[in-house]
Amino acid sequence: MFSSTAQAAPRSLMPVQGSTVAGYVDSLYIFLLIASFIACVLVIGGFIYFAIRYRRRGENDKTAYITHNNTLEFAWSFIPFVIFMVAFGWGWWVYDKMRSFPENALEVHVTGYMWAWDFMYKNGKRTTNEFTVPVNTPVKLIMTSRDVIHSFFVPAFRVKQDVVPGRYSALWFEATKKGRFQVFCTEYCGTGHSAMLATVNVVDLEEYEDWLQVDPYRGLSLAQIGQQIFEGRCLVCHSPGQDRKVGPGLGGLFGSQVELDDGTRVLGDENYIRESILYPNEKITAGYPAGVMPTFLGQLDETEVLGLIEYIKSLE
Ligand SMILES: [Cu+2]
Numbered sequence: 001m002f003s004s005t006a007q008a009a010p011r012s013l014m015p016v017q018g019s020t021v022a023g024y025v026d027s028l029y030i031f032l033l034i035a036s037f038i039a040c041v042l043v044i045g046g047f048i049y050f051a052i053r054y055r056r057r058g059e060n061d062k063t064a065y066i067t068h069n070n071t072l073e074f075a076w077s078f079i080p081f082v083i084f085m086v087a088f089g090w091g092w093w094v095y096d097k098m099r100s101f102p103e104n105a106l107e108v109h110v111t112g113y114m115w116a117w118d119f120m121y122k123n124g125k126r127t128t129n130e131f132t133v134p135v136n137t138p139v140k141l142i143m144t145s146r147d148v149i150h151s152f153f154v155p156a157f158r159v160k161q162d163v164v165p166g167r168y169s170a171l172w173f174e175a176t177k178k179g180r181f182q183v184f185c186t187e188y189c190g191t192g193h194s195a196m197l198a199t200v201n202v203v204d205l206e207e208y209e210d211w212l213q214v215d216p217y218r219g220l221s222l223a224q225i226g227q228q229i230f231e232g233r234c235l236v237c238h239s240p241g242q243d244r245k246v247g248p249g250l251g252g253l254f255g256s257q258v259e260l261d262d263g264t265r266v267l268g269d270e271n272y273i274r275e276s277i278l279y280p281n282e283k284i285t286a287g288y289p290a291g292v293m294p295t296f297l298g299q300l301d302e303t304e305v306l307g308l309i310e311y312i313k314s315l316e
Contacts, residue, residue, distance in 0.1 A: 018156035018181055018202070020174045024094045025158040031090070035083055098159065101172050105140035106133065112143065112150035112163040113294050115192030115236045117183065125212055128232035132201040133175060134208040140172040147294055151187035154200060160186060175202040191246050192236040217303070226311025229304055237293070240315050247293060248285050254313040259286040273309050 017023055108131060109120040119131035133139045143152055145165040152171065153160040161171040175181075185196035203211070217225050230240065237246035253268045261284045266272055275282055277300070280293035300308070 015155040016177065016179075016181075017158075018154075018175055018177045018179070019158060020176055021094065021098055022156070022158045022176075024097060028087075028090050028094055032087060035087070039080075098171075101140055101170065102138040102174075105138040105172055107140045107142060108133070110141045110143040110152065110163070111146055112152065112185065112196075113146035114148065114190055115185070115196040116233050117152070117185075117196070117198040118299070119198075121212060123212060125216075127216065128229070129198045130201060131198070132203055132208055132211045134205040135175050135178050135202050137205065138172055138174045140170055142168050142170050144168050146299075148189050149187050150185045150189050150196065153184045153186040154181055155184070156181040157200075162187060175200070178202050178204070195236045217307075221310075222303075222307045223310040223314055225304065225307030226309065227307075229300070229308055230311055233296075234308075247288060250312050251315040253315065258283075260284060261286045261288070261290070270309050273312055274305060277305060277308060 111118040143163045145163045150163040157173040183198035239249035241251040242249040278297045
């Protein structure tokens with residue numbers, strides 16, 4: 001349900017345990033679950049039992065005069081206190097493991113925005129909605145947001161961290177299983193929130209190093225580069241056909257007369273497409289709200305902008 005590993009994962013209540021902390025988190029979670037269940041049975045069961053056993057049986061039935069019971073009162077305070085302290089100490093121990101960053105961690109930079117995730121490696125390699133890390137290696141993600149608060153969650157790794165505009169937050173994990181694992185945004189961030197998905201691809205160290213060297217655009221035509229970017233970043237909001245999504249469909253845009261919200265018309269040429277990508281609020285298509293599309297200024301280089309223009313030209 002949560003992850004799509006290379007091997008078929010056995011069906012279970014919890015996602016695959018794919019990191020060094022996953023087992024610790026699950027143990028604490030199961031302890032809390034069982035303790036809560038026992039407390040629930042005692043409280044609700046006791047409530048039902050007393051309600052029946054001591055119900056009022058007639059007009060003259062008077063409530064017995066009860067003062068107190070030291071032993072009982074101590075027990076019902078002290079036993080929960082011990083359980084809470086165990087949960088606190090245990091939780092602290094697990095949290096400390098999750099928040100103590102190993103010094104030798106491989107650092108990857110992450111940027112969240114409506115509605116995709118960008119990943120950037122130290123050698124300049126950039127990817128969108130998918131990133132690769134080596135197995136059995138500590139990885140530190142240094143994360144920020146371009147617009148609103150998002151939250152980066154990898155269920156299989158049991159790690160989650162808010163991603164906040166204007167500052168960096170971080171999380172770390174050490175993947176213990178190879179495979180492909182789902183990333184979710186878990187902070188509601190607008191229309192495309194549920195489609196704000198990414199994949200962590202965990203591979204051998206050698207495979208990771210090869211992957212890191214590969215130029216993702218090598219051997220691709222401009223339009224193919226554009227298609228790759230479109231599918232990663234634009235498809236959440238724009239259909240490649242005529243359908244209306246968050247934004248207008250881009251099929252047939254090139255060469256057409258685009259009606260704007262101020263009633264004027266503009267030719268859908270290269271300059272219009274470029275401006276719409278880099279300065280999306282300059283010209284708003286009629287029937288769509290302003291201020292929704294984020295700018296891609298500084299996010300795409302010239303080749304990528306040209307690629308997108310070529311790809312959009314080819315859409316019908
Ligand atoms: Cu989000």
